[in-house]
Amino acid sequence: MRKFLLELMLFSLFLLLLISISILLPTTPRAANSLLFAKNQKDSLLQHVKGPRIIFIGGSNLSFGLNSQLIKDSLDLNPINTAIHVGLGFQYMIDDILPYIQERDIVIVAPEYQCFYGELMYGQEELFRTIFDVELKDIRKLKTKQIVNLLPYVLPYAFSKFKPSEYYGFKQSDVYSVNSFNQYGDVYAHWGLPRTNFSSFSTITEPFNHELIPLLKGFKEAVEAKKAVVYVTFPGYQAASFDRSIAQIDKVESKLKKEGFSLLGTPKRYKIPDTMMFNTPYHLSKEGVDYRTQLLIEDIRTRGLN
Amino acid sequence: MLFNSLAFAVFLPIVFMLYWLAPRGNLKLQNVILLLSSYFFYACWDWRFLFLLVFSTLLDYYTGLRIYTSQDKKSKKYWLWLSICINLGFLGIFKYYNFFIDSFADGLSLLGFSANFSSLQVIVPVGISFYTFHGLSYVIDLYNDRIKPERNFIIYSVFVSFFPLLVAGPIERASHLLPQIQNKREFDYTKAVDGLRQILWGLFKKIVIADNCAKFADTIFNNSSEYSGSTLVLGAIFFAFQIYCDFSGYSDIALGTARLFGIELLRNFAFPYFSRDIAEFWRRWHISLSSWFRDYLYIPLGGSKGGTWMKVRNTLIIFIVSGFWHGANWTFIVWGFLNALYIMPLILFETNRTNLDIVAKDASLPTMKELLSILLTFSLTVFAWIFFRSESLTHAMTYISGIFSKSLFTVPAFRPLYLFVLIVLFVITEWIGRKDQYAIQFLGHRYNRPIRWIVYTGILLVIGLFKGESHQFIYFQF
Numbered sequence: 001m002r003k004f005l006l007e008l009m010l011f012s013l014f015l016l017l018l019i020s021i022s023i024l025l026p027t028t029p030r031a032a033n034s035l036l037f038a039k040n041q042k043d044s045l046l047q048h049v050k051g052p053r054i055i056f057i058g059g060s061n062l063s064f065g066l067n068s069q070l071i072k073d074s075l076d077l078n079p080i081n082t083a084i085h086v087g088l089g090f091q092y093m094i095d096d097i098l099p100y101i102q103e104r105d106i107v108i109v110a111p112e113y114q115c116f117y118g119e120l121m122y123g124q125e126e127l128f129r130t131i132f133d134v135e136l137k138d139i140r141k142l143k144t145k146q147i148v149n150l151l152p153y154v155l156p157y158a159f160s161k162f163k164p165s166e167y168y169g170f171k172q173s174d175v176y177s178v179n180s181f182n183q184y185g186d187v188y189a190h191w192g193l194p195r196t197n198f199s200s201f202s203t204i205t206e207p208f209n210h211e212l213i214p215l216l217k218g219f220k221e222a223v224e225a226k227k228a229v230v231y232v233t234f235p236g237y238q239a240a241s242f243d244r245s246i247a248q249i250d251k252v253e254s255k256l257k258k259e260g261f262s263l264l265g266t267p268k269r270y271k272i273p274d275t276m277m278f279n280t281p282y283h284l285s286k287e288g289v290d291y292r293t294q295l296l297i298e299d300i301r302t303r304g305l306n
Numbered sequence: 307m308l309f310n311s312l313a314f315a316v317f318l319p320i321v322f323m324l325y326w327l328a329p330r331g332n333l334k335l336q337n338v339i340l341l342l343s344s345y346f347f348y349a350c351w352d353w354r355f356l357f358l359l360v361f362s363t364l365l366d367y368y369t370g371l372r373i374y375t376s377q378d379k380k381s382k383k384y385w386l387w388l389s390i391c392i393n394l395g396f397l398g399i400f401k402y403y404n405f406f407i408d409s410f411a412d413g414l415s416l417l418g419f420s421a422n423f424s425s426l427q428v429i430v431p432v433g434i435s436f437y438t439f440h441g442l443s444y445v446i447d448l449y450n451d452r453i454k455p456e457r458n459f460i461i462y463s464v465f466v467s468f469f470p471l472l473v474a475g476p477i478e479r480a481s482h483l484l485p486q487i488q489n490k491r492e493f494d495y496t497k498a499v500d501g502l503r504q505i506l507w508g509l510f511k512k513i514v515i516a517d518n519c520a521k522f523a524d525t526i527f528n529n530s531s532e533y534s535g536s537t538l539v540l541g542a543i544f545f546a547f548q549i550y551c552d553f554s555g556y557s558d559i560a561l562g563t564a565r566l567f568g569i570e571l572l573r574n575f576a577f578p579y580f581s582r583d584i585a586e587f588w589r590r591w592h593i594s595l596s597s598w599f600r601d602y603l604y605i606p607l608g609g610s611k612g613g614t615w616m617k618v619r620n621t622l623i624i625f626i627v628s629g630f631w632h633g634a635n636w637t638f639i640v641w642g643f644l645n646a647l648y649i650m651p652l653i654l655f656e657t658n659r660t661n662l663d664i665v666a667k668d669a670s671l672p673t674m675k676e677l678l679s680i681l682l683t684f685s686l687t688v689f690a691w692i693f694f695r696s697e698s699l700t701h702a703m704t705y706i707s708g709i710f711s712k713s714l715f716t717v718p719a720f721r722p723l724y725l726f727v728l729i730v731l732f733v734i735t736e737w738i739g740r741k742d743q744y745a746i747q748f749l750g751h752r753y754n755r756p757i758r759w760i761v762y763t764g765i766l767l768v769i770g771l772f773k774g775e776s777h778q779f780i781y782f783q784f
Contacts, residue, residue, distance in 0.1 A: 001326055001493045008502075011759060018763065152312070159770030 022158040027133040028166035037178040045080045046100035058110035059086025061235040064283035067293040068184030074297045081185035089123030094219045105228035118206030122149040191286040196279045200240035204248040233264035236272045236292040238281035264299040307350040309559040344469035355431035363466045366441035374455040386449045405634030433473035444480045470563040476574040476594035491568035501565030508558030516551035517774025519544040530705045535714030546688045577740045582679035584648040585658035599624045641693040
């Protein structure tokens, strides 16, 4: 028994060593083109853009759903769109951005509805890849729950280093690439492309996650301590998907209201017609981007923020 | 809890450690640990059906004792039939109720009567066909005085519910498994390592071959009208590999897991796709079920005694019943019937026991005649699998007529090179290891540790790289 356990342990250690080495191997050429590397540009914007600033935080609904130039022209504010992918998780997004917040910044947070349900707020494969491909030192920012949530992605990531398709014959995506972003951090590579067919999302079935709202509250307090302000707005969500999860969306709105967040608009206002979507229920076409941005501008003006 | 899930990867080491760390190898405690963990394992599917499992166990335990203690043949028979009727009654209700109702209504409508019976939304309890047959073998063996009854309820319950075999077999026999549960088990290093190796091979078969083949087989079968004859042939071949690797992969994991606990289960597969005729195929495919039907149906019906007509009749019966055992659909019955037709010439010419040993036992490669026989047997099997996989007989017939068209000679719509390479490597490995219990068993006695570890790491790497989309094991539905 002892011999068996010892050998098993040795073999496991051997495997662990191999996995660790493969994780630490250089980023593959395919991954090096991924949109996750836009983080470097966004960090740079957060460091260098001068006030008055308006900073947007969210998932791909924001990166694929905002025309910052319109914001700049209409509100005379300097926009920074920090959004990349919802798989980074709100916990990481907030922890990553907080140090860059300056006095008098206006911070607009727009979590996708799914962030309020299940474990999405702790991050998925995109977060794992951001840490190990883009910014290893950010590993120190991870909390226990995030680490636990990321464990299933360790092996697929390690094995991906051995996939020939990561090195040869890959084609850089037209839309999901580090080069898909404009100078403000908006994805604009799809603006001239035709809408593609996609399925709407089914009803949100995961349980409500009671940790996101306290997290947002803590973030709000930390931002206010820096003499900046936080507003929460709603994602531009495809109408068909919206209708399927209306109860879950109403719950998000009422919880946010109850906790005293300053809200921009209502979920219903940001329900986007199907024809204005690009390739998923959260990715807007150029028409949708402009429509959503106009709504946001109106809501910001109503609040007297410009 | 799937064998290829993270939950099982946590569950198994915990049970393993508790089991072997039981004070001084206390047998009673070990059996209690096995029973509780088996019930937990089963409850993870649907805890409500745990009551059915416990009831079935109690029923066979009690009727078994009554059969043994009854003094006269009549009361022995009474208790035997009570057990058979209740067991098969449950199986009938959960698995076949809707089939009989629908078939009866269809039959009436053919005669010009209109009938409208309501179907039940019945969930089939996972593994019911397996543990029912388990229990039946016990009471029938008792009735025939082949075994003595087990008086210890815990031991008997472990025999029925031992988690590696609970949901998809192998279908064990009391004479084989009960003594292993009754007797003290010592940890055996060689057995445990062999068990882990078999688990690894089972995982490879399931995750790499079966799940990748499933992706293409599902697409082709679910949209068969859209594809050319050549693609449909490819779909059937993919399904043949899917079902083999899915089920034999499951069996490998089950056997390997049991070996970790010092228990040897019945072998379920013996490289069936290297069979040279259908009779050999059926001696190598789902062995525990085939031998169950042989012992508890074919032989009681008269077996091969009583002339050619009896042999033909009994063979037809066991193949059709075997098809029906797989599911309440005419497709399974036709699949069974087709296999009976395949085997009939061998029965009639008494050549069904020609190929008893593994092919090319003393050679590295098969002879041309052997190769052609293997290919012919495989083709017949693939053809029969079309019925097994199809949703209905109409679907199967449309699929087959789609194959036999001009488009049979066109290039298939799917040409997944990586999967072809994986299948070829898999077949080569199976060929090399065909004389052992499972394909990579030879690693244990032919190579030293560094080479073995490199091979294991390679297999794990291939699993990681080519992991297909997870599918539930096909045989769980039976």
